[in-house]
Amino acid sequence: MSRELTGFYRSLAEDTDPRGLAAPDLVRRYADRRARTRAALGVLTAAALVGGTAVGAQFVLAAGPDTQIGPPADTPAPPSPVPSETPTPSAISPGPSGSASRQPPSTSPTRVGVPPPVRTPTSIPDSAFFALAAANDTGAGSRFGEGQVLPALCGAKPGASGTVRQRVRTVPFKLAGTPEGNIPDGLYRHSITIYRDGRAAAALDELRDAVRDCPEQPVGNVTSRQKLLPSSGYGDESVLFEMRSPSVDLNGDPAGEGGEDVRLIRAIRVGTVVTVLWEQGWEGGSSPKPQVDADSRRAVLAIRNWLG
Template identity: 60%
Template sequence: MSRELHRYYRSLAADTDERVLPAPDRLRRSADRWARRRAAITVLAAAGLVAGTVAGSQLVFAAGPGPDPVPPPAGTPTPRPSSAAPSVAPSTATPSPSVGRTSGSRSPAVTTTPPAAATPTTIPDRAFFVLPAANDAGTGNYFGPGPVLPALCGATPGDERVVAQRARALPYRRAGAPADEVPSGNYRHSITIYRPGGAGAALAELRAAVRACPEQPARGTPPATVRQRLLPDSGYGDESVLFETRTPYRDANGDPSGGDEVHLVRAVRSGDVVTVLWEQGWESTSTQRAQFDADSRRAVEAIRRWLD
């Protein structure tokens, strides 16, 4: 052993000899106290962990869906699911009577329909169309009483269902005609409001009246014959009736001069309203179909804007 190592051993022995080791009983009691202290700390930590776990699980269960209901026994009718409603204090209001139902019968289906638009009872000026500037004869229009259809062997289609009616005379000129010329023709333009369902019946009666009166004596002398016939028509309002009247041309003396003077009449239904455009000519002129169709569309559009 080296001298330096021997010196270290002597120094260590001197340090340990001065310290007195505790007795075995004292060491055992000290160890027991430390063990009990560690056990208490462990128990407290475990208790805190358990308490936190229980509180968290209660929050999760409270937020989650309720437990599934126990299925009813076989043969038991399953009640309909109902939405939960907050409990309220009992009220003394009289319960509304319920509709009785015979056992075994089905309850009637309830259908709701939107209220229909009210049919007007008056006809304003704005319900009548306005001629374009190119067709304006400069004479204005004149409202007044008078027939709204040609004579059809005495028939009066739909007269008993009329609620209100207005009619006017509207002279016009064809596009391009000189401004100083007489009008090219004249419209008898009328608007009639019928009772509910009466407008459709009036147009059906008008068709029947034209078919039943293919010809009749014309007014004036010498005697002549005016002929009527239905023409195919579509694309105007809810439905329309178009027919023509033909009368022999006459000279200045009233005698037939060859050919026919032809005029068109169109009745258009929009709901319970019927507008009639009757082209009557001017000094033996006949109806120009393109002009007549264009003004018919203007008449229908004016009715639509009014009813909307």
């Protein structure tokens, strides 16, 4: 305690009852105790404030789902997850246990533009032969019999092997503009032959070779010249050739007028079946190609309907 304060304290003691005043040292100890008490209370108050702050922070961190706490400003946000690829419905099918299982893609080949296989018949009905158009029908009908299906070609016999069944007919025809009662304009020797598997195509190959190998040959009293002609769009494949020779009279001798007769022969393959239209003419004249082409299409249609 300072000297001035001690002097003041003594003056106060002289004016009052000295027993009612505590000694200066005792007063100093009391003052020091109160100071320590205030300091302790300040520390406790600060500790209480710190504890309350911590509890408040824990309460905030434990907030419900409606409260979202973002990361600190200097902390990078975690990357968003990459969405997984969802299989398409066509690639997933439920397995035996109910779980989805991936099915492998179909590997079955697709046959585009390939015709279905043609069955091999064992008999040839009359319905397999085409019917003439009404304008070309002479009314004489057709006659079935035996005989050659192709003209002679220098001794070759194309398509003679591998046959299963064969039928031949002759049918006269007239052109659309021919008056009723006139003689026919031509005569077909029309045949249908069933071959063993693979032999029908070989028969047409043999026919092509036979025509190429026989450019000329004697026929009766004249010379016949053979030549392959273009032919497409009939059946699976076809062969068309001509036989050209000088015109002859009724006795078979050259007419001497410089004219020529042309015979047309077309062989058509449909699967294992080969049909031949050999136009032989009627009392001379040449084969009318438009008529032969039209009747070739009729022949193919009749065979396809027969084979189904």
